Amino acid sequence: MRRYVARGESGIESVAAVRALADWPRPAVARAAAEAAQRLSPRELVAAAILHTELANAIADRTPAAVTFHVERARDLLIAARRGDPIRTDAVWRLWYVSVVSLYTSTQRLQDATWILGDGLRRFPHEPKLYVARGAIAEAATRLAIPDLRRDLPLEPRTRSRVEQAFRSAVVDYLHALEIDDTLASAHLHIGWTRLVLHDGRAADALERAVEHADNDDQRYLAHLFLGGAREQAHRLEDARREYEAALAAGAFQSAYVALSRVEDALGHADRARDLAAAGAQLIKHDDDPWWDYRIGFDRHGLLSLRAEAQR
Amino acid sequence: MNRAVLVLASACAAAAAAAAQNPQTTFRTGVEIVELDVSVTRAGVPVAGLTAADFALADNGVAQDVQSVLLDRLPLSIVLALDTSSSVSGNRLAHLVQAGQGLVAALRTDDRAALITFSHAADLRVPMTGAKPVLAAALAGLKGDGATALRDAVHLALEIRPRDRTRPLVLVFTDGEDTASWLTEDAALETARRAGVVVHAVTVGADAFLTRLVDASGGRTWSATSDAQLRELFSKALEEMRARYLLSYSPKGVKAPGWHDLKVRLKSGRADIAARPGYYVP
Numbered sequence: 001m002r003r004y005v006a007r008g009e010s011g012i013e014s015v016a017a018v019r020a021l022a023d024w025p026r027p028a029v030a031r032a033a034a035e036a037a038q039r040l041s042p043r044e045l046v047a048a049a050i051l052h053t054e055l056a057n058a059i060a061d062r063t064p065a066a067v068t069f070h071v072e073r074a075r076d077l078l079i080a081a082r083r084g085d086p087i088r089t090d091a092v093w094r095l096w097y098v099s100v101v102s103l104y105t106s107t108q109r110l111q112d113a114t115w116i117l118g119d120g121l122r123r124f125p126h127e128p129k130l131y132v133a134r135g136a137i138a139e140a141a142t143r144l145a146i147p148d149l150r151r152d153l154p155l156e157p158r159t160r161s162r163v164e165q166a167f168r169s170a171v172v173d174y175l176h177a178l179e180i181d182d183t184l185a186s187a188h189l190h191i192g193w194t195r196l197v198l199h200d201g202r203a204a205d206a207l208e209r210a211v212e213h214a215d216n217d218d219q220r221y222l223a224h225l226f227l228g229g230a231r232e233q234a235h236r237l238e239d240a241r242r243e244y245e246a247a248l249a250a251g252a253f254q255s256a257y258v259a260l261s262r263v264e265d266a267l268g269h270a271d272r273a274r275d276l277a278a279a280g281a282q283l284i285k286h287d288d289d290p291w292w293d294y295r296i297g298f299d300r301h302g303l304l305s306l307r308a309e310a311q312r
Numbered sequence: 313m314n315r316a317v318l319v320l321a322s323a324c325a326a327a328a329a330a331a332a333q334n335p336q337t338t339f340r341t342g343v344e345i346v347e348l349d350v351s352v353t354r355a356g357v358p359v360a361g362l363t364a365a366d367f368a369l370a371d372n373g374v375a376q377d378v379q380s381v382l383l384d385r386l387p388l389s390i391v392l393a394l395d396t397s398s399s400v401s402g403n404r405l406a407h408l409v410q411a412g413q414g415l416v417a418a419l420r421t422d423d424r425a426a427l428i429t430f431s432h433a434a435d436l437r438v439p440m441t442g443a444k445p446v447l448a449a450a451l452a453g454l455k456g457d458g459a460t461a462l463r464d465a466v467h468l469a470l471e472i473r474p475r476d477r478t479r480p481l482v483l484v485f486t487d488g489e490d491t492a493s494w495l496t497e498d499a500a501l502e503t504a505r506r507a508g509v510v511v512h513a514v515t516v517g518a519d520a521f522l523t524r525l526v527d528a529s530g531g532r533t534w535s536a537t538s539d540a541q542l543r544e545l546f547s548k549a550l551e552e553m554r555a556r557y558l559l560s561y562s563p564k565g566v567k568a569p570g571w572h573d574l575k576v577r578l579k580s581g582r583a584d585i586a587a588r589p590g591y592y593v594p
Contacts, residue, residue, distance in 0.1 A: 150490075150491075151489075151520070152493075152495075152496035152497060153497055153498075225494070254433055254464070258467055258493075258494050261468075262499055262503060265503060265506060266502070266506075273471055274471050277468045278436065281434050281435065281436035282436050289432075289433070291494055292433075292492050296459075296491075
C-alpha cells in the first residue's frame with residue numbers, strides 16, 4: 001500500500017512510476033488500489049488514476065487484458081475521488097473518458113470503446129467531446145469494414161453509399177457536439193474529414209472552420225493538411241500547396257512534407273519536390289505526426305489535456 | 313603517357329562527366345529523347361542478344377524508330393525501400409537484412425544504392441552511395457516496429473532517385489497492408505508515372521497496391537513463399553535489372569504535352585515484355 005501511494009504521488013507522466021507499476025503483480029495492484037480508494041485524498045486518487053491510464057496507453061498495443069485491468073482501476077479510483085471532491089474530479093473525469101475512448105478506438109477495441117463511452121455519457125451527457133469521440137468510433141468501424149476505404153481508393157457507387165450511410169451517424173454526433181459548443185475544432189475537423197473521404201465539396205467549409213477554431217498546433221496541422229487534400233480534389237493545386245505549407249508551419253511532420261512534395265511534383269517543380277522529399281525522409285523527430293494518430297482514431301491531445309487538467 | 317593519348321583520355325572523361333549530368337529522359341524543344349527500360353523474358357529467362365531492329369515501339373499509337381539499345385552498360389542507382397514495421401521482426405527481419413546485404417555485396421564498382429526504411433514513418437538511412445560497408449552496416453542495424461506507410465515511402469523513394477546518367481531502380485519490400493500513409497494509391501501511382509523509374513517489389517503475401525505500382529512502372533513482383541527466400545528474390549531483382557534493355561527514340565508525329573501511351577513488342581517471336589506503360593510530358 002505504501003509503495004502504491006508513493007507511485008501515485010510520484011507524479012503524473014512519470015515514466016519511472018509507470019514502469020514500476022507495470023512490473024507490479026496485478027493482484028497486488030488490485031488490492032492496493034482498493035485500499036487506496038478508502039484512504040487516499042481525492043487529489044492522490046486522481047494522480048493514481050492518471051498513472052493507471054498512462055500505463056494503459058503505454059501497453060495499449062501489446063497486452064489487451066492488462067489495458068482493461070488498468071482502465072478499470074483508474075475508473076474505480078475516480079469514483080472514489082469524486083466522493084471527496086466532485087467538482088475537481090469531474091473536470092478530470094470528462095477528459096479521462098475522452099482519452100480512454102480514443103485509446104480503445106485506436107487499438108480497434110470498438111466494443112470496449114463503446115462501453116466506456118456509454119458510461120461517460122451517462123455521467124456527462126452534455127460533454128461535447130464525448131460526442132466527437134462517439135463519432136470517431138463510427139468512423140473507425142467504417143474504415144475497418146470497408147477495405148477500399150482503408151486503401152484510400154476512389155469509392156464505387158455502392159461502396160460510397162455504404163460509407164455515406166455509416167458516416168451519417170458520425171456526423172450526427174459531430175453536429176450535436178457543435179450544438180453544445182460551436183467552436184469545438186475537433187468536431188469541425190472530423191466533419192471535414194468525413195466529407196473529404198467522400199469527395200464532398202463541402203469538406204473545405206468545415207475544415208476552414210477547424211482552422212479558425214483550432215486551439216493547438218496538432219489541430220491546426222491536421223486542418224491545413226486536410227484542407228490541402230480538399231483543394232487537390234478541387235484541382236486547385238496552388239491553393240493545396242499553400243495549405244500544406246501552412247500545415248508545415250504548424251508542425252514539421254512527414255505527412256505534410258509528403259503531401260507538399262507530391263503537389264510540387266504535380267505542378268512541375270521537380271527540384272522542389274525532391275528537396276521536400278529528402279527533408280521529409282530525414283526528419284530527426286518523426287514519431288509525433290498528428291496524422292498517424294488521427295488515422296487510427298487516437299486523440300493525442302485528449303491525453304495531453306487530461307494530464308494538464310490532472311496537474312492543475 | 314604521350315600528349316595525344318592524354319588529350320583523348322581527357323576528352324573521354326569530359327564526355328563521361330557531361331553524360332552523367334544529363335537526365336535519363338530529356339524533353340526540350342527540338343531535342344526530345346525518350347528512354348525506356350524494357351525487360352524481355354521467355355519462361356522467366358531474360359532474352360539476350362536483341363538489337364534496335366528487333367523492337368517495335370508505338371508512342372500514342374504512332375510507330376517510332378528505336379534508335380539505340382543498351383544492355384547492362386550504365387551503372388545502377390538502386391533505392392532500397394524496406395518495410396520495417398512491427399510485423400518484420402525475428403526471422404523475417406534477419407532474412408531481410410541478409411537479402412539486403414546480399415544485394416549490396418553484388419553491386420558493381422560504379423553502382424550505387426540508398427536505403428529507406430519505413431514503418432509509419434519513412435526514414436532515409438543512407439543517401440545514395442557506392443560505399444558498400446555503410447549500406448551493410450545500416451542494414452545490420454534494422455529493427456521492426458510501428459505501422460506501415462508504404463505509399464508515402466514509395467513517393468519519397470521515387471523522389472530521392474538520382475537524376476543523372478545512371479539507371480535508377482526502386483526495390484520495395486513489404487509484408488503488409490498500408491495503414492498509415494497520407495497519400496492515396498492513385499496519388500502514389502501518379503508519382504511513379506511521372507518519375508518513369510522502374511519499381512520492383514518483393515513481397516510476403518499479395519498487395520494490390522504494389523501490383524498496380526509495378527505495372528505502372530514496368531517493373532516486376534516477386535512473392536516470397538517463405539522468409540528464407542528473400543535473399544534469392546533480391547538477387548533475382550538485381551539480375552533482372554541488369555538484363556533489361558534501355559531503348560532510346562526521338563518521338564515523331566505525337567503531340568508533346570500530357571500523357572503518352574507506350575506499347576513495346578518484339579517484331580518477331582513471343583516474349584514477356586515489362587516496360588512502363590507511358591510517360592508524362594509537362
